[in-house]
Amino acid sequence: MNRNKIIFAVIWVFILIAIVYMVILINGSTKNLKNPNKPTTGAFSIWIVEDEKEKFSEIIKNFKEKNKAYTSTNLVVESFPSYEEYFYTLQSAIVAGKAPDIFVLNNNEKSIFEEQISGLDPTLINAQDFRKNFKQFFWDDLIRTTKIQNSQDKKEQVLEFLAWVPVGYETLWIFYNRRYIESKDVASWASVSSAAKTLKERNLDIIPIALGNGSTVPYSYDILTQFFMLDGINTLNKADGNKMKQWLSTYLSYGDIEGDNAYNSRLMELVNSWKNGLDLFSKDEVAMLIWYPRMIKDIDERGFKKTFLLASPFPHYFTSDGKSLVNYNYFVVNKNTKNYALATTFLSYLASEEWQNTYLNAYPYYFPALVKLEEKKLDEKINPNFNIVWRDFYNPDFIFSSFDKWLKVLYDKEVSNILDDTSNAINSFDNFKNVLLCKYNKIVKFEKLSSVCK
Secondary structure (H helix, E strand, C coil): CCHHHHHHHHHHHHHHHHHHHHHHHHHHHHHHHHCCCCCCCCEEEEEEECCCHHHHHHHHHHHHHHCHHHCCCEEEEEEECCHHHHHHHHHHHHHCCCCCCEEEEECCCCCCCHHHEECCCCCCCCHHHHHHHECHHHHHHHEEEEEEECCCCCCEEEEEEECCECCEEECCEEEEECCCCCHHHHCCHHHHHHHHHHHHHHCCCCEEECCCCCCCCCCHHHHHHHHHHCCCCCEHHHCCHHHHHHHHHHHHHCCCCCCCCCHHHHHHHHHHCCCCHHHHHHCCCEEEEEECHHHHHHHHHCCCCHHHEEEEECCCCCCCCCCEECECEEEEEECCCCCHHHHHHHHHHHCCHHHHHHHHHHCCCCEECEHHHHHHHHCCECCCCCCCEHHHHCCCCCCEECCECCCHHHHHHHHHHHCCCHHHHHHHHHHHHHHHHHHHHHHCCCCCCCCCCC
């Protein structure tokens, strides 16, 4: 065989190999197009926090009705009673390779689990459409960017994508007893302080507001955080110096047994009986209570008189100053899920108006993330047993924002402990910040691993 024939034969071999390879690719692509939502085999797991597991079944039912390919798929939901318990379980599950397909994270930290998350394809949920449809603070928290290279001119382009999907949020409110407090008394924080002083002068047996320590004030760590945010502080590293001292002192002043509020005069009684400020509020011994809306169920269960309960947004000193803390958990896809098609389909459903409606019906204590549902929600009762509607809690002039706690579980636990140590609180908070930053740098940034955090 001459040299030309050999070269010709070699070329044909390469051509045949290329043809076979292309056929394989085309067959694979055609198979995927014919069955884009191939039913998932085995269980598909979803983990949530603090929301009733049973109510999530209605959401899954609606999802399956709209996505027939997953009718026979077993979607297993687990709900954890506290974020701390959830955090450490999720951590262990990831290490053991048993993490859920979809899980939730909290907005008030840059989560250590971000590397475990798969971003959403922009063709499923477009970032610009997200801006049009969702509240602005979600844009800041949930839209991410990445750089991609244009295949034609090789230039880099910035691509926006949605990392996670929110469905609702909550803010702190003041619940108050209308026997003692009027709406004008909670219009600003200066009004609250004035009303507390006046009420105490009229009735020594009434504590104006359940505020002043950590252990018997539910969500005390977020109440202190909200005080910081009244000064525009939205990250822990800015909570220092005179601003930190001012707001920490303001919070603790409401517990001073010699002061106008004197909440800590009942501290040991509550601690020894495993009770908190809600118990005093329910017995008409406290006039005001700061909580999240979900706690209206606890108020109801303790038999609070229906006609006396009213509510108002957490007041600012001035409407135009400061920010209101938002708290929410967002849904994410585990990057190691074996059921990516189902996971992304489910999250796309989460972002739809229909699903958001279903979610809010299941968990009515959340305010809608979707703007178009907001007006509809305002005149709805938060609980059928009380004459309170969502409009009572909402001030459209407030600016809403997340607060970066660095490490939420450690922040919440330690701030609550600091608020119980009134005599050393300011020094303890300064030291706590240094320790938390040290741990954050180790856990999240893998920096200074051999340093001692103290």
